[in-house]
Amino acid sequence: MIVSDLAPPELHRRLRSDGLRLSSGPFNCRIQTRISEIIPELIRLYAHHPVIPDDAFVDFHIAIETGRGLHRWFRPQARFLVDGVEPFTPLPRAQALPMIEWGLNWCITAYSQHVLILHAAALVRGERAIIMPAPPGSGKSTLCAALANRGWRLLSDELTIIRLDTGQIEGLARPVNLKNKSIDVISDFAPDAFLTAPVRDTTKGTVALMAPPADSVRQLGQAAWPRWVVFPRYVAGSRAAWAPLQTGAAFLQIADNAMNYHVLGKKGFAAVSALVDRCDHFGFEYGDLDEAIGCFDRLAGEA
Amino acid sequence: MSLLVTVFRNPAMVRELLDGPWDLLIRQARHANLLGRLHELLDQAGELASVPQRPLNHLRSAATMAERQHLSIRREVDILQQTLARHGLPLILLKGAAYVIAGLPAASGRVFADIDILVPRDRLPEAESLLMQTGWVSTATDAYDQRYYRQWMHELPAMQHLFRGTALDVHHTILPPTSRHKPDPALLLEASVEIAACPGVRVLSPCDMVLHSATHLFHEGESDNLLRDLTDLDALLREFARTESGFWQNLMARAELLGLEHPLALALYYANAVLDTPVPAEVLETVRHRINGGPGPWLRDAIYRRVLRPQHDSVADWFSPVARRLLYVRAHWLRMPPWLLAYHLAHKFLFPPKAVSVPLDGERQA
Known part of the structure; x- marks a missing residue:
């Protein structure tokens, strides 16, 4: 039910x-x-x-x-x-x-110190998942909401849960938190998606929640293996561009985005190491959502 | 009896628990600050394999948190020892930090709010200035609180490290000098023992450690951690009864010397009654005799039977909130003479402390 x-x-x-x-x-x-x-x-x-x-x-x-x-x-x-x-x-x-x-x-x-928790969005195609850790204002949630409306399965928008034993991602498929301008961007981009009425004057400005797509919720519990870690950055008017990232730099950025890296100690180090080894890492700059999604689809098709 | 206490008395019964009772057990344990310890208890009893996945996640999570705190405690103790050693002051640890550094079973799965240390009263100003030079600051900002602690209490106002955020309580004895019982701190210092693995770090002798735990338990005015403290005491008693020869005799004699027979009697009685802590029959007889004398044992019992439960709605009744309030009054009554109590409560009533604001930052919460 x-x-x-x-x-x-x-x-x-x-x-x-x-x-x-x-x-x-x-x-x-x-x-x-x-x-x-x-x-x-x-x-x-x-x-x-x-x-x-x-x-x-x-x-x-x-x-x-x-x-x-x-x-x-x-x-x-x-x-x-x-x-x-x-x-x-x-x-x-x-x-x-x-x-x-x-x-x-x-x-x-x-x-939940029994899992590694990343401050990141995560989506999956087939069984292979993309993780997007990023600070507020980077356009992470906007990109996440857009991908979730174009065939990518939403695992999480805010907190990516990684099992310490297998390294798999456990999806949550909870509502996506949209802020300020991205609310209008997503209502235009995906008119069928359900968005709540905007709530003004929060500490993050105006926020609205987008319902997770039905398919993403239905497929909760299906395996998702991390394959790519992408650090997105929205730059108005820029062309979409990938910038490969060295594993050392990726490790530091992932650890920095892990909410409980310091609590997990050795287990945290092992979990981040395993994640870094399993994935390819990129910086990603974009200015247009459709173009960005094309890039993500090609990435998923090539691998 | 609460489900949590039933499991502490008989860990093997978790094998029969269904999902619903597991839900209740985890909630009670979290509210009693005993989730990490419950993990260790089930682990040692070989029962972890029978725990379903979801409750197991919560137990593991709490155990990881406790493990991480123990690591921080070791580091802080190391730094404190070096700081105090500059002036030839010993570091004497009390309560949780002492259990961790001494490697006692009472440390198992335990979480901490602060580190407690004991400093001889005549060296207190020296110790305080050393601590302030190394980044510890007093958290009591108002003049009344400063005076309250310095003039009447057995400890300085709580300190906190500027960068690491660790909380530190600096005691000069184990009970306020204004209280009914006044154990001589010189005797505690004299009997303290050095930890072999950590030169320069000392803890109270086994008997004094038990007496301090017992005294603290029956002078405390907040009910939040009382059941946790009772499980500490249980672990100490079981351990020392096994490792120290003539432990029970020494304990009773030491309590008499320090004038702490009454809190010890209460502690032994309730540890035995609630957690089934083994206490020799003749000791228990003495204890029963002692606490059943005097007026109002039924009221005291009505209070302690409730505050020594997990502080969770599932095991509260109409009297529980009253019991918590009476516990607060009892603690203050024991802690200071009537005129001082009246003055203190009047001040707190006229100038209530400001509520602390904890803003929600939905983006990052750690």
Whole structure:
């Protein structure tokens, strides 16, 4: 059973009471919220995710609650709770929906030292995956959203999870976080994709979430082997160009983008080494999405 | 009894757990700060193979975190030892850091908020200035807090390293000088032992380590880590009962000398009652006799039965929040005479501490 198999009134009931239990690849989540205005968009973002039985193991028990005391009505706030603990300060209620995504990212990075976590997007063609670590503003999420709408299977937009034993990527197929100008770019580029209404004035500017493509969610759990690591950089007006990267430089950049490299110690070093050995590494500059996708398709076709 | 405590008493029972109870066990263990220790417990009991993948991931994750912290502790201890040695001061470790450096089972899977050290009171100013020269700064910024610690407490205001962020508590004794029990710190220093593998680093003697753990447990006002602290005590008692000859006799005698019979009695009673810690029958008899005298044992028992659970909703009842509040009051009552307590609480009421803001940075959270 998937989320959209349940009728909206039932989804509302679950979210407001015991919680909606769903699976996002390696992580099972139970989501509760009494902030009803976010529910219609929330259930569209997770429409294709499997609903898990009530007695299944849940990794993260999360709740988005209204503000305390006066903040319920006056300058209304939203609070993120994981199993009753509030790990960070409330945000304005208007940001409740993206807060779920940011909060889940927090849960994954705080509680998952059994895997290597890269701050990177990852997509796959066949079984071979491309990993794109990049700082904010590099156009990583835009490129990721565009590829996901042109036949690449979305594994993750924000956190790439790499198994320490096999080196495989575990896909999450969670919503893609789009910021500022990239919201319009993606609505024009992929008119069929579902985007939430923009949320303004967050710490990252205006954000909107794009629902992961149904196929990407359906194929969660299928093997994905890292094959390329690409560091993208959007430069307005530039022609798409690859710049091969030496393994030493790639190692340093990947380690720098690993959220828990310092926690994993030797295991982290071994995991990054194995990843570097398994992949080809490139810098990639682009100014046009269609041209960039052509480059990625050719890369996947050649290998 | 909570599922977590049941598993600590009998690790083999995890073989029978289904997904739902595993979910509960992991949540309780996380709330008690015992997830890393649960991993070590199941590992030593040979039960890890029967743990399903998802809960196993959480256990491994917590064990990795603990391992990483132990590495940091070793490094900090090394630096602290060199810093204090410049003025010929010994480094005396307390609690968690001591367990790690002494290689005791009480270190297993343990996570830390800070490093605790003991410095002779007359050398405190010297030690503090050495620490400040090497990057440790006081975290209490307000004048009242500074005075509160320096005048009345058994430790300096918490310090934090400017670059590494590590937290450090510098004690000059194990209980506030204003409290009911006043063990003589000179006796603790005198009996401390040097760690063979780390010259210049000392820890309390086995009996004193147990007494400090017990005293801390029954003077603490926050319930968050009490069950974790009780498992520390359990590990210490099991280990020393095995390795130290005449341990129980020495322990009781030492408690009398330091005037800590009461906290020790409570500690032994609850370790035995909650975690089934082996305590010889005659010791247990003395202990029961001691704590059942005096007024209000039922109230104390009602409080400790609740705060010594994992602090998770699944094992809380209507009295749990009251118990937590009463624990706070009890701790302050033991820590200072009534006039000082009234003054302190009035000050905290009139000038409440500012809430700490933890902004969410969705981009990078580590």
